[in-house]
Amino acid sequence: MQKIIMANHKMNLNLNDIHEYLKKLQNYKKNIIVFPTSIYLPYFINDGYKVGIQNIYKNNIGAYTGEVSAMQAKKIGVDYVLIGHSERRRLGDNNELIKEKIRSALKNNLTVVLCVGETASERENGDTLKVIEKELSVLEGTDNIIVSYEPEWSIGNKKIPSSDCLKKVVNFIKKCYNVRVLYGGSVNVETIRKLQEIEQLDGYLIGEASLDAEEFIKIIEVAWL
Ligand code: PGA
DSSP states (O other), rough: OOOOEEEETOOOOOOOHHHHHHHTTTTGGEEEEEEEOOGGGGHHHTTTTTESOOOOOOSSSSSTTOOHHHHHHHHHHHHHHEOOOOHHHHHTOOHHHHHHHHHHHHHOOOOEEEOOOOHHHHHTTTHHHHHHHHHHHHHHTTTEEEEEEEOOOOOOOOOOOHHHHHHHHHHHHHHHOOHEEEESSSSTTHHHHHHTTTTTTTTTEEEEEGSSSSHHHHHOOOOOO
């Protein structure tokens, strides 16, 4: 099975970069899923890319300045949404809100990419699986759910978990829920080869290394070998 490849641009790239990016990744656009900064979504959609939105609000419509709903995203052609990313959890998304966002996403036929993962201190305390179990407990079913294991200490840090740890976590998630599991956190041209040894992984969510089209293509090529 070909690995699922997702790119999380976060709040990066400007409009000129986007035009270049769209050109460079033309040959891959049907087989990767890009989560650009939301104002750029229409550029990707109009060019035939598969896209996801980095965040949604829990309600469909109303007086919520600055928010975007799952319903609005779906109507312009978005099919995926990231929920529970550690950067959003740090901004206040708790499990209660995450549950409501998941409900809204599924009601609007978006596929949810639920991000879970421990912090450095939780890992040191041996609490990795406990934390993941709690973060997964928001799930009320598994249809249209993909889980991305993203240890917070690895994101943007050039460090990835050992193969043994990764296997343990991925097996744990798959034992608890019948879902596809991605890995996210410092996936780059160096780490991808090691990650490819973990057969249980269904794909990758790539942040920083997905911003540079050339580097991203190199990663995709290794992941699809
Ligand atoms: P990174 O981010 O690849 O830059 O570590 C991954 C993510 O936050 O999804």
